[in-house]
Amino acid sequence: MPLSPRPGRGSSLEGGADQRLFEHIARELEDKGYCLYTGGLSDQLDYILAGQLPEFPARDFRPARIGREKTRQKNTSIRRDEISWITGERPAGRAWLDWADELRLYLNCRLFLGLTSFESHYARYGEGDFYRRHLDAFPGEANRVLSLVAYLNHDWAPGDGGEIILYPDAAAPVATAPAFGTLAIFLAEEMPHEVLPCRTERLSIAGWFRVRPLETPLL
C-alpha cells in the first residue's frame, strides 16, 4: 500500500498540525522528563500509524533481546515481546521514520538535545507477555537519549492489561493503556518503566533517538 502524505491535507513535512504536538512534547519533557499523550492525533499522524497495521510484518518478528552489542541476550524472565526492526523499505515504515525525524529536528531546536539518529521497531506482545522494569539506556553512555512509543491497539479494554508504567524520580508512578493514538515519550537514561502482562495481543512501535550513529547493524 503506498503511504504518501494524505492528499489535500498537506504533508507533516510542510509543518502544520504536528507542530502543536511537537511543542506539547517539548514542554512536557522540560517539565517532567516524560510525556504521555492521549490528546488526539493529527490527521497525518493518525494516517501514518493506521498504515502500520497492514504492514505489520508477520514473518520477520523475532524474540526481543536485552542489552546491546556484545552483551545482548534473550532473557524471557525480563522481556517477552517479539520485535521487527523498521528499515524504511516499506512505505508505512518510511512514513513513520520521516515523522520521527521531524520530531527529532524540532526537539533539537527547542531543547538543544543534539539528537543525531532514530532507530525503531515494531513490537508484538502476546497473551501473558510483559517487559519488567528497566531503563532504555545506561546512564553516561550517551547513546539512547529519548524513547518514543506509539500504540496501535484499537478497542483496548481496561481488563486487557499491558499498561506502560513510568516511574518518575520525584513523583508517583503513572500508568497508561496502550490504546491506538497514545504516545509515550521519555528520557531513556532517567525514566524506569515497565510493561504489565498483557491479556491479549498488544501491538506498538518503539523507537529511540540517539546522539551518535549505530556502530553495529541492528540484530
Ligand SMILES: O=C(O)CCC(=O)C(=O)O
Ligand atoms: O511498549 C511499551 O510500552 C514500552 C516498551 C519498552 O519499554 C521498550 O521496548 O523498551
Ligand SMILES: [Fe+2]
Ligand atoms: Fe523500554
